[in-house]
Amino acid sequence: MKKIYFIMLSLCLGFWAVECAALEKGAMLYHTSAEGIIYGNTERLELPCSVLQAVLGQLKSGHAGLYIGDLRIIHAVLEGVVETDSKNFIPADEKEEGVVYLGAKLPVNYDDPVEWSEERKEQLVLIAREQVGKGYDILFQKQTGPDSGDFTCVGFVEYVYEQAGYTVTPLGYYKEGSGGKTYTQIYNCEATLWQDWDGVNTFAEEVQFSMFTHPLGFCCGREFEDEKYMFFPYTQFLQASTVAVETDIPVTGGEDSGGGGGCFIETVVH
């Protein structure tokens, strides 16, 4: 009998959790990479030098995803754009590696029913669902969609909002000067034949794309005026177009690691 009461209580609590979750659908979720690091939030904007590190594997870019309500999220990971339980945003194994949840954000005017009617909020979910099944942009050549193989995590979030008529992060390419940070990195590894090699890495604070240089001159990144660029999750996280909101849904502890290891996954250099 006690067992039945316990099961009923668990079920009630489960329903309560779904019904009472106040986080609105459309919330953008963010977390760091291992050891609480996220590119852009550190003093030194360093990229791994060694080809053995598979270049982006150690990038520590963090991750972004979209909450669609009912304790579910849609995010772009290595397996592609997938829908899953919100607790899989930071799987248990990644939490153990020191991944830190940064929080949830919504557009600044999200509580304005004229600007953000219920159908516009639902449109975000609809557009996100249309992307489910598409592939990840393993070469980071487009990053913001729209086709299969064109999305990174943060590019996916940006695309969904853009399709609903809201720009979270203005499109632009940051190379130097105001509006971001620059950092000169001295690379020295087998890729440079153990010689010093100067590269300039940047972090865009006001526009989507940050320029970076790498001794491998490798395959990845979006090309613009003969330079390679990345759209980093922390750039989107910083935008004044969004405000932080309380997270009252489970975002950690899931078993489904997804294999993504965050946004900019370990990519084999082909």
Place this chain on the structure above:
Amino acid sequence: MNISPERLLLLILCIFLPMTTYVLAAESEFSKNLSIAENSQNSLRDRIVAMQYLGISGEKEALKPMLRILMNEKEKEGIRCGAVRGLAELGEGRPQVISGFEQVYGERGAGENLRYTILFSLGRMQAGESLPFLTDALSDPNAMIRFKASQAMGRIGTETSATLLIRHLKEEQDRMVRAEMVRALGNAKGTEVRKQLVQRLLSDPSSLVRWNAALTLGKLEPLSQDTRSAMAPALNDISPMVRKTVKGILQ
């Protein structure tokens, strides 16, 4: 112009050597990716990336190994999703690929994202031959399955797929699925499609569906005077999004 035999040989070498090197390198790249994809000891990341490359390669030799990976129930869902996308991209063995997709979809233990990926990929392949399969999916109890099946039928975009969508649109209870059906109809042509879209615009109980009907009609321009007149009552819709969109179309 006289060319000495030595020079001719040099010229031939200059042309063919890089070509041969390129072909050999491409073959070696293909073999490397094939080997990575097939070996289950490799990491999930490496195998998914390899399968994406195999799909892009368009090489017929990739068909059987990728089908083997897809059909293997012991493989992780992410790997099988990668195989689905790779096979859809490959452009080889279409009947085997579609049959494989449908078989895997029907597995009792097939994960939800694997099923969504299969439905999406059938649409991407414009698999008109899968219409009966997709029509069945439109009656699935899972709304997301119905959503992805509607999206796929929209990509197929034939008169038959439109007729099937219209039939299910009338019975569909979930507003998100109806909205997707309305969007999917935008890829089809014909007066019946426009008539249905206008009907949804004016009478669907959900503002999400009415708004998407308006957005879809907006993409079908130029609209006939009859269609424009029929849309006019939507200028008084209670939803500002619907009013704004219709106003933009009729102006």
